[in-house]
Amino acid sequence: MTVDRILPTEEAHDLLDLTHDLATRELAPKAADFEARGEFPREVLRTLGRSGLLGLPYPESDGGAGQPYEVYLQVLEVLAGSWLAIAEAVSVHTLSCYPVYAHGSEQQRKMLPDLLGGELLGAYCLSEPQGGSDAAALTTRAVPDGDDWLVTGVKAWITHAGQADFYNIFCRTGGPGATGISCLLADAGTPGLHPQKPERTMGLRSSAPAQVVLEELRLPADRLVGAAGSGFRIAMEALDAGRLGIAACAVGLAQAAVDYAAAYARERTQFGKPIAAFQGIGFMLADMATQVSAARALMLAAARLKDAGRPFSVEAAKAKLFATDVAMKVTTDAVQVLGGYGYVADHPAERWFREAKVLQIVEGTNQIQRLVISRSL
Known part of the structure; x- marks a missing residue:
């Protein structure tokens, strides 16, 4: 469609x-x-x-x-x-x-x-093995060493690890809490920056995340982005916009599932007519299509706030929450519409089903989105 x-x-x-x-x-x-x-x-x-x-x-x-x-x-x-x-x-x-x-x-x-310009690819190193949602509690540390920073720690779930040309590394340069975090920029290949083996993931296998081990990674002082101690604020600003990106990914995935399931239901016949003609299937498809349209509208409403220079953080959280939950529901229903064929890799519905799950986790779990939204009320 x-x-x-x-x-x-x-x-x-x-x-x-x-x-x-x-x-x-x-x-x-x-x-x-x-x-x-x-x-x-x-x-x-x-x-x-x-x-x-x-x-x-x-x-x-x-x-x-x-x-x-x-x-x-x-x-x-x-x-x-x-x-x-x-x-x-x-x-x-x-x-x-x-x-x-x-x-x-x-x-x-x-x-x-x-x-x-497109030739260079970036990575965003915020999460850690013991601290995904609690980003303010990260333990990767950068200490001054002459005119340089020496960075030591482990980052986890890093998209493009081992493929990226540059890495944003969020690390602790001060005391505990959010105000002790800074952002440093590292080029790929810098000694001490060691991407690990990609994780074995349920979906997104062509872009599986990996840990990045930092062993006395030496970065010049001029690779500090912003002021020391401003890293947490930088990270949260970026994530507000990034959540809209994940919402868009969810809408696109869900729309593909709707289109595929609807096309299948028009062609698949049972009891002498296409299965789309049965209310059990037709109403399911109607709900799927409506949910995707609602998710798209919520996403674009938040985007227009951002484009207008108005606060959009809470609306981005709503869009990410709703769109990714819709993607999970719609891809589940697409598998159901296809029946047994939805469960085999000959059709893309099973891959979309597996991929949708990660969207409820990345850029802040949907439980964190609910926390952001509830605190604003």
Whole structure:
């Protein structure tokens, strides 16, 4: 199904058309094979970068595409409908560019054209083995050593670990709590930065996360992003926008599941007619489609607040919570519509079902989103 979209400019329409073409021609035919082999699609991401899709919401003056978040999220949605790992990679890269863009020094900001231009891929090192949701309790530590920082610790669940060209490392430079955390920028290949073996994951196998071990990683003092002690604030600002990216991934995945299940139900016959004609299936499809439309509307409402420069943190939490819960429900129902065929890898519904689960966990679990929302009431 083609989603009826209202976009702010003709340029945005052209961008969505380009994304649809790339998703159909370059992504969809490759997704199942890469997922089955667990191979990271680095060259595919370079293709997207050269097409201008890795720096969409950042200003053209910095090397981005100058697109509003409302448009960027719909690009992510289209990508996710063909290959979730690619959409998530674009979302994580966009998140990884934020610290330097929003808080970088004049010297650091000179890196932005390279960071946003598509050839370089970013990673965001916040979570730790013993502290996922409790980000303020991280234990990775950076201590001054002459004109450098020496960083020691372990980061966990890092998307693009071992594939990224640059890493945002959130570490403790001061006392306990949020005010003791800073952000440092490290290049891949810096001695002491050791990505580990990818995790064996339920889904997103072509982009499985991994731990990153930091053993006396030496970084020059000028790699501190923002002021010392501002890292937690930087991380939370980036995550507000990143949650919208995950919401968009969830909407795209769920829309793909609706479309596939509906097409199957029109073709599959039982008792002499298509199963879509039975209310048990037809009403299920109607609920699936309605939930996806509601999730998209909530996501875009939050994006428009961000584009207008208004507070959007709570609305981003609502969008992430609702959209990812919808993705889990809709992909579960898509498997049910396909019956036994939904349970086998010959159809993509089983992969979408496995992939949807992680969206309820990344960028803050949905329990954390409920905490954010409830505290605002």
